[in-house]
């Protein structure tokens with residue numbers, strides 16, 4: 001019996017007025033009618049028109065892409081045959097499993113490469129036989145290739161942190177010689193002397209990526225601000241002496257900063273972080289601290305080594321650097337009373353190469369060369385330029401907790417966040433590394449930084465031009481740049497320019513300003529050229545290039561959400 005498509009309620013299963021119904025501004029060059037799906041499929045003509053418009057639209061937007069830290073210079077068409085295959089790395093990367101169209105061998109090569117680049121102990125010795133294991137095999141790394149970007153790496157890091165600090169049982173068994181056979185969500189024995197000892201408290205700076213805030217919600221982890229209000233604690237910081245220069249009081253609520261203050265360059269302000277951690281450690285809480293390495297908006301790098309050293313010193317006073325967790329069955333293990341996760345979505349991809357150059361020796365260290373670091377994550381679609389979101393999460397075997405079971409169904413432990421995992425992404429990362437030597441990557445990051453200097457020069461020219469032509473202030477463009485960042489910030493451009501260059505925006509309270517200032521930024525990723533920056537600068541010379549700050553923008557969104 002033929003199917004007539006009559007089961008669909010209207011004539012078509014797709015709304016035929018996208019922008020009217022969903023409230024979007026029509027996309028230039030896209031004739032939405034061509035995209036309406038019908039129950040009979042589309043004719044070859046209509047499909048061709050739709051795909052033609054799609055191609056032109058994406059190509060045009062790609063050619064002017066300046067606003068986000070996504071590199072558009074990827075060349076992966078050598079792998080296109082894998083679009084016609086299902087490659088799935090379901091389960092643990094170190095156990096191949098029964099799903100044989102996987103690319104776990106390539107994934108493991110990629111993981112080893114990054115583990116070595118980030119100074120972790122490699123190879124991963126989880127599944128070595130006893131005779132092959134090194135004495136300190138538990139220090140070796142474990143990790144996996146993400147299906148999402150660093151948002152997933154951040155979830156996994158914070159999830160591990162929560163369970164570790166709540167005292168859940170580790171994967172490594174008590175004797176330290178083998179691995180526990182399966183899921184053990186054994187709870188620690190309550191500590192009568194300290195009711196807070198298994199309540200992790202999150203600390204992250206105000207420049208932290210919104211996924212971290214979302215994750216505290218997903219994982220039901222409380223942060224210092226919430227806990228302070230709930231317990232009516234009095235803040236150890238006084239304003240303005242304990243805050244960084246230029247800090248706006250707007251970010252203080254009920255006497256407490258809502259997030260850990262950062263300086264105007266976007267670096268976490270360590271003196272404030274230390275006081276906050278000290279306050280909560282004294283109350284017995286184990287801290288979960290997220291540092292940033294390549295912040296989303298300002299592109300800057302927290303001084304992780306200095307921060308971790310200071311924090312460990314503080315925690316030693318309260319016995320939280322290392323502590324014994326005791327279980328109901330009387331068994332114990334010794335572990336840290338803190339967790340440090342590094343959100344290095346952007347920076348982990350290129351900083352290790354940059355640091356090989358003498359001029360960049362003072363770029364902060366961020367990786368497993370720092371003993372107190374528990375986990376880190378990197379996105380594959382940012383500096384590397386994968387065609388879709390992907391990334392890497394890395395930790396150490398001794399910090400690993402069995403999240404769930406070891407299902408016979410897939411023949412591989414279900415140690416990852418996702419079930420099915422994108423095996424194509426592992427191939428993309430493998431392809432990239434296999435085509436680029438360290439020298440190539442050093443050259444690439446140097447080019448990005450040179451271009452950043454060029455962008456600043458061009459923007460300064462625009463600023464001087466506008467001062468002369470329109471009588472704007474000499475610093476009218478608000479050009480700002482944090483040291484070694486691949487991004488330059490400026491006053492928010494008008495909607496046409498924002499669309500043309502895919503600019504992102506942020507509203508920041510600065511110093512004594514009562515209203516937040518609206519900024520745009522540009523990211524100098526590998527596909528950006530001098531010509532593109534010249535064109536951008538030309539567009540910024542138009543009198544109306546900058547919308548009035550109080551203009552209602554077509555671009556929606558406010559703050560970082562999930563508060």
Ligand SMILES: *Cc1c(COP(=O)(O)O)cnc(C)c1O
Pocket residue numbers: 148149150151152154208209211292294295296343345346379389
């Ligand atoms: C981009 C980014 C992330 C992850 O975002 P995805 O969209 O998942 O890639 C996390 N942290 C920082 C600092 C980022 O810039």
